[in-house]
Amino acid sequence: DAKTTQPTSMDCAEGRAANLPCNHSTISGNEYVYWYRQIHSQGPQYIIHGLKNNETNEMASLIITEDRKSSTLILPHATLRDTAVYYCIVRVAVWGGSQGNLIFGKGTKLSVKP
């Protein structure tokens, strides 16, 4: 079972910041927080990941609370093309074996509206 809890759906106005929350209260010390998104009729796409520090890349920012029990994915200027299902996943980042496999929940369906 997925170890995260996300809202089922969210709306965001085009050009505004989209803030997607995720609860992972049982996260272990060696587990990272990963975000993937899935645009309609496509496979999931990696967005960003982090352990305990805030992270930023060209797609998004990830804010992780100090106790690591929750996080927020921020799309700073949402566009219509950001409409997708966003998955928050906790996983051990190891190579080899099945420990680091992705376990997807139902995610949050983000609708960006004009």
Place this chain on the structure above:
Amino acid sequence: EAGVAQSPRYKIIEKRQSVAFWCNPISGHATLYWYQQILGQGPKLLIQFQNNGVVDDSQLPKDRFSAERLKGVDSTLKIQPAKLEDSAVYLCASSPGVAGGHNEQFFGPGTRLTVL
């Protein structure tokens, strides 16, 4: 860089028939995954290969599903015989499988299977 290729993109069959899906991962990626995604749910891992060996097939319904990755490159997933509940999108993903790396998974577009 070419992405993960899958074929066919769509398949419609009747229950009890057989079907096969093909996946070509990103060149050089050691790890290959097959996922099943039922409408309205997140993808569920069916099987994971490291090169041509199976790492995890705990969620593969082995009475009807089989998968192989000959020569550690391409892979096929087969369902025989298909049931109505197998209607889903079958996603293939690959990752570098590098020690010490976070091993981002790259997904293909999927094959949408409809069982009538």
